[in-house]
Structure formats: structure tokens, C-alpha cells
Amino acid sequence: MKILAVSDRIDPRVYSDFCQERFKDVECVISCGDLPEHYLDFIVTNLNVPLFFVHGNHDPSGGKRILAGGTNLDEKVITYQGIIIAGLEGSYWYNGGIHQYTEREMYFKYLRLLPSLRWCKIRYGRFLDILVTHAPPQGVHEGSDLAHRGFSTFTHIIKKYQPRYHLHGHVHIYDHNQSREDQLFNTRVVNCYNYCIIEIDPSELSPKTRVAL
Numbered sequence: 605m606k607i608l609a610v611s612d613r614i615d616p617r618v619y620s621d622f623c624q625e626r627f628k629d630v631e632c633v634i635s636c637g638d639l640p641e642h643y644l645d646f647i648v649t650n651l652n653v654p655l656f657f658v659h660g661n662h663d664p665s666g667g668k669r670i671l672a673g674g675t676n677l678d679e680k681v682i683t684y685q686g687i688i689i690a691g692l693e694g695s696y697w698y699n700g701g702i703h704q705y706t707e708r709e710m711y712f713k714y715l716r717l718l719p720s721l722r723w724c725k726i727r728y729g730r731f732l733d734i735l736v737t738h739a740p741p742q743g744v745h746e747g748s749d750l751a752h753r754g755f756s757t758f759t760h761i762i763k764k765y766q767p768r769y770h771l772h773g774h775v776h777i778y779d780h781n782q783s784r785e786d787q788l789f790n791t792r793v794v795n796c797y798n799y800c801i802i803e804i805d806p807s808e809l810s811p812k813t814r815v816a817l
């Protein structure tokens with residue numbers, strides 16, 4: 605399955621007349637946050653595929669706001685085309701704004717995923733395929749300031765549940781030397797700033813344990 609992942613910045617290659625042609629084989633869109641609704645609406649209208657998203661710290665309103673008819677992944681575990689996806693919104697707490705969390709608060713948000721993750725393990729033989737967050741995990745792609753600190757909760761999830769991917773945003777990429785993709789334990793951690801294409805083949809998942817399509 606080909607996924608268009610977007611985050612943080614409106615990319616002119618996506619927000620263009622060629623969007624439909626350029627991304628015609630994309631089967632779903634994942635937003636890692638800090639993007640305006642009109643942009644996400646433009647993408648899903650052009651591609652006519654589902655949107656799954658988490659909010660970033662610059663998204664305008666709190667609560668469980670729905671964007672562009674998409675599914676808010678925060679504190680949720682869903683399956684789509686045989687792939688298990690879970691989400692946790694927001695950034696590290698730095699000035700008391702919306703969608704900001706302390707490490708302890710993020711840990712409690714993660715605990716709310718646990719029953720669903722455990723159910724996936726029983727039902728499908730594995731906990732999780734894609735973790736979607738706005739902020740990075742601790743130790744990979746994180747910034748040196750408080751606002752861009754990575755959550756150790758995410759590192760814990762990666763270590764314990766070994767998702768195939770962790771998709772995040774929040775950390776802007778300003779030069780080509782800045783790493784977009786790195787390995788952490790068995791997980792590929794991808795900074796989706798601007799956009800990137802993720803390909804994940806459900807048939808590559810263990811045949812005994814793959815999600816029924």
C-alpha cells in the first residue's frame with residue numbers, strides 16, 4: 605500500500621494541478637499535524653482516498669476536531685487495508701498552548717492505547733505496524749529546545765511493540781544533510797515534513813499473523 609504522508613508545511617508539489625496525476629496510486633493520506641484544513645481537504649478531494657491525522661501544536665483548536673472528513677488518530681488504534689495504525693497527537697509542553705503535553709501526560713495517553721494494542725496482538729498476532737505522532741521520539745530527529753524535544757514514551761512504544769514505521773513531523777528540515785529517515789530498534793523513523801511516500805506491503809507481514817483484508 606502506498607501512503608502519502610504530509611506534515612508541517614504546504615508543499616507546492618502536492619498543492620498543485622498535478623496532485624492527482626503525481627499521486628494517483630496513493631491509497632491513503634496520513635497527516636502528522638500542523639497543516640491547515642483547506643490543504644488536507646484539497647488532497648483528499650483530489651485523490652479521493654481516506655485521511656488519517658493527528659494534530660500538531662500549531663493546529664488551531666483543541667479537542668477531537670475532525671479535519672477534512674478524516675479520522676483523528678489521537679489515542680486510537682485502527683486497521684486499514686490490513687495495516688494497524690495508532691496515533692498520539694501534540695508536542696512537548698513548552699508554553700501551555702494547545703496540543704502540548706508533558707512526558708507524564710503523553711505516557712498516560714499511551715496507556716489508553718494499550719487495550720487496543722493488546723487486542724491487535726490477540727487478533728492479528730502483532731501489536732502495531734505504523735505509529736503516527738506529531739513529535740519525534742527521544743533520541744531521533746529531536747531538536748535541542750524544549751518545544752522540539754522527543755518523547756521517551758514514543759521510544760518505549762517503538763522498543764516494546766516494534767512497529768514497521770514511526771511517522772512524525774514537527775521538526776522542520778532546512779538542509780539536505782538533515783536526516784529524514786533513521787532506524788530505531790526495528791522501526792524506521794520518518795520525519796514527514798513537507799511530504800514523503802511510504803510503501804508498506806501487507807503481504808510482507810507474517811502470513812500467519814497478517815490482518816485479514
Ligand SMILES: [Zn+2]
Nearest residue numbers: 638660661774
Ligand atoms: Zn509542531
